[in-house]
Amino acid sequence: MSKHGIKRPLSVLDLAPVLEGNTPADAFRNSLRLAQHVEKLGYKRFWMAEHHNMVSVASSATAVLLGYIAGGTQSIRVGSGGIMLPNHAPLVVAEQFGTLASLYPDRIDLGLGRAPGTDQVTARALRRDRLGAGHDFPEQVQELQQYLSFDNHTSAVRAIPGEGLDIPIWILGSSTDSAYLAAAMGLPYAFASHFAPAQLHAALKIYRQHFKPSEFLSAPYTMACVNVIAAGTDAEANRLATSFYQLFLGIIRGKLRRLGPPIDSMEGVWNEYEAAHAQQMLSCSFIGSVDTVEKGLQRFVDETQVDELMSTAHIYDQEARLLSYELLKGIADRLV
Known part of the structure; x- marks a missing residue:
């Protein structure tokens, strides 16, 4: 149960992972199958993240892909986790998500981030003459809100x-900066603890302490994303997780690769420094049997008191991936 006395919602973050030997088209079909699966299980949201220039991630044209997912599902909320707003003109984002919301009423969420979602060279290619973009993120959010408001009907630009x-x-964040912004604007706040857990607790505290009620939200509302790989046994889950570890190792080494099949052990694959670096950044990961994952997640929600949990799972085998999310739903329903 959440602090509000109701069952804590459970959601999914998906990056349309591209598997070794597969294409982005295969990734899209796998994502839709996952969305349909978790919808039947009772998950609340299915979000997709904007990333660029990554061979393992096919969700770069996020708004387009969300339309595909929403069109193939019936009730689950579909949204961005997130749109990297400095990469885009706020008017274009308003039009894109206005189109999605017109096609799929009461089902579209718009999560916004200030990071580029890529390397600096690609960020420059995306932003062209807006190389300093990111510093004006609060103003961009306000501009976007204005375009989406009814009051804008008298404006010259609609x-x-x-x-x-x-x-x-x-408002999405991986540090404390966005916590202040979400609090000041009275908007819900989602933290990327699945890859940047260091400032999770500080950010949640800041957001709650500084929250100002708004027309959108009367009280603070928080969500945290974590990595979950659940399987029948700890051994099987840990083996599945080696695909994730290899993917992350490629990021550490600057040698990006597609999501590969699991291996028996990471011993000898990464060095001591790389293993420690990965463990630090992936500390909000819950990998194991149902019992192991449940104990870990219970500690996590006890410590954070988040209103909603979001999960992502980099699992090579699609049947194992679907099973992991099925096991997670059972676990989440028992969390207090």
Whole structure:
């Protein structure tokens, strides 16, 4: 149960992972199958993240892909986790998500981040003459809100569709900066603890202490994303996790690769420094049997008191991936 006395919602973050030997088209089909699966299980949201220039991630055209997912599902909320707003003109984002919300009413979320979602060279290619973008993130969020408001109907520049639609905006963060912004704007706050856990607790504290009620939200609302790989046994889950570790090792070494099949052990694959670095950044990962994952997640929600949990799982075998999310739903329903 959440602190509000109701069952804590459970959601999914997906990056349309591209497997070794597969194509982005295969990744899209796998993502849709996952969305349909978790919808039947009772998950609340299915979010996708904007990343660029990564051979293992096919969700770069995030708004386009969200339309594919929403069109193939019936009730689950579909959204961005997130759109990296400095990469885009706020008007274009308002139009894109206004289109999605018009096609799929009451099902679209708009999560916003300030990072580029890529390396600096690619960021420059994305942003062209907006190389300093990111520092004006608060102003961009406000501009986007204005385009989506009904009051904008008298403006010289209007988002059609988008204007006047109820599209919940979330502020995403991996540090304390966005916590201050989400609190000041009275918006829900989602933290990327699945890859940047260091400032999780500080950010949640800041957000809750400084939250100002708004027309959008009367009280603080938090969500944290974690890595979960659940299987029948600890040994099997740990073996599945080696795909994830190899992927992350490629990021550490600057040698990006697609998500590969699991191996028996990471011993001899990464060195002591690399293993320690990965363990630090992936400390909010819960890998193991149902019992192991449940104990870990219970400690996590006890410590963070988040209102909603979001999970991501880099698992090579799609059947194992679907099973992991099925096991997680049972676990989440028992958390207190």
